[in-house]
Amino acid sequence: MKCRVPVIGSKYSSIPEVVGDGVILVPTDNYLSIKESMEKVIYNDDLRNDLIKKGLKQAGKFSYMKCANETLEIYENVYN
Numbered sequence: 001m002k003c004r005v006p007v008i009g010s011k012y013s014s015i016p017e018v019v020g021d022g023v024i025l026v027p028t029d030n031y032l033s034i035k036e037s038m039e040k041v042i043y044n045d046d047l048r049n050d051l052i053k054k055g056l057k058q059a060g061k062f063s064y065m066k067c068a069n070e071t072l073e074i075y076e077n078v079y080n
Contacts, residue, residue, distance in 0.1 A: 001055035006041045006048050008034065022054035 001007050001022055009015045011025035019025075024040065026033040041048050 002059040006051035008037045020058040022058040
């Protein structure tokens with residue numbers, strides 16, 4: 001997402017809550033669904049550009065620094 005490419009991801013596990021609406025979610029055990037999603041991204045310029053825009057926005061919510069600061073805050077709350 002941060003690399004400005006449209007993403008197709010698994011609709012299982014915690015992936016949907018991490019990626020938000022910036023991806024096409026598919027059942028990974030259904031190869032036809034993956035294939036169809038890839039074709040949509042390749043041939044639909046509006047969809048591709050929308051996914052890139054939404055993906056960049058979603059990716060902006062995550063960073064190593066944010067993770068480090070939130071982890072530090074938890075430790076400080078536990079040990080102070």
